[in-house]
Amino acid sequence: MVIVAVFYFAIPFTLMIAGEMYISSGLASIIFANMPIAVMITSTLFLGLRLSPHQFAGLFISVASLYLILSNELSIGGNNLLIGSGALALAVIIHAIMYVMVQKHCKDIQVITYNAIPSFIASLLLFITSFAFENITVQAFSSSSLIAVAYLGVFASVGGIVAYFKLGQLSTPFAASxxxxxxxxxxxxxSALTSGTVISDQSLMLLFPLLSGILLAKLPRNKLSLNLFKMRYKSA
Structure with a gap:
């Protein structure tokens, strides 16, 4: 529970929030869209997952597309974008490793239990760290910031995490991803609606191969071969 609290909640979520101080939410979501790829790689390393040729192809397409998007956006945004993207990428890697470990060791634990207890531990650790290293001015708290924190806590954190892990229990990992x-x-x-910030047209065009590569990489080993067999059978 302590390991999950530190490496699944405290550190990655801090990196996510810190990273989004330097990059837009749209670019952050593009980086985080590669979570299935990161999980697949860590599953290969730690769980002995074997990949088929079409999964390797999807992996290459998605990684290459993400590299081109980041290269294009970094050339526009400079060093701050590099810091933000690096923080988000590190959060994805840590999350992916912990997700594989949770799937391996926490399968029989109820979803709310192994989310609630580590979340509580992580919140205590973050409060202690905040009081030790940050200069907190309660008078500077605005109503909008308090509402934002409440939204992040209830919907983005508790609701989103529990819903995703519950989805993983009710369906296949492929469907959940x-x-x-x-x-x-x-x-x-x-992001475009609320703040007017959008990524470049070239990056938007690269979204199609990125998402297609992720979808291809997450297609199960026997799924594609079965569909190809059915197509050949019908044509024959």
């Missing part, structure tokens, strides 16, 4: 493909589309739309 599809939600990561929706993140960039929603975030980019809301």
């Amino acid at each position: 599809i939600c990561f493909l929706i993140f960039p589309l929603v975030a980019l739309s809301l």
Whole structure:
């Protein structure tokens, strides 16, 4: 529980919030859309997952597309974008490793239990760290910031995490990971609507191969071969 609290909640979520101080929510969502790829790589390393040729192809397409998007955006945004993207990428890596470990060791634990207890421990650790290293001025708290914190706590953290892990229990990991493909589309739309910040047209065009590569990489080993067999059978 302590390991999950530190490495699944405290450190990654701090990196996410810190990273989004330097990059837009749209670009952050594009980086986080690669979570299924990161989980697949860590599953290969730690769980002995074997990949088929089409999964390797999807992995290459998605990583290459993300590299081109980041290269394009970093050339526009400079060093601050590099810091923000690095923080988000590190959060994705840590999350992916912990997700694999949770799947391996916490399968029989109820979803709310192994989310609630580590969340509580992480919140205590973050409060202690905040009081030790940050200059807190309660008088500077605004109503909008308090509402934002409440929204992040109830919907983005508790609701979102519990819903995702519950989805993983009710469906296959492949089906659950599809939600990561929706993140960039929603975030980019809301970012453009609320703040007027959008990524470049070239990066938007690269979203298609990125999401297609992730979808191809997450397609199960026997799924594609079965569909190809059915197509050949019908044509024959």
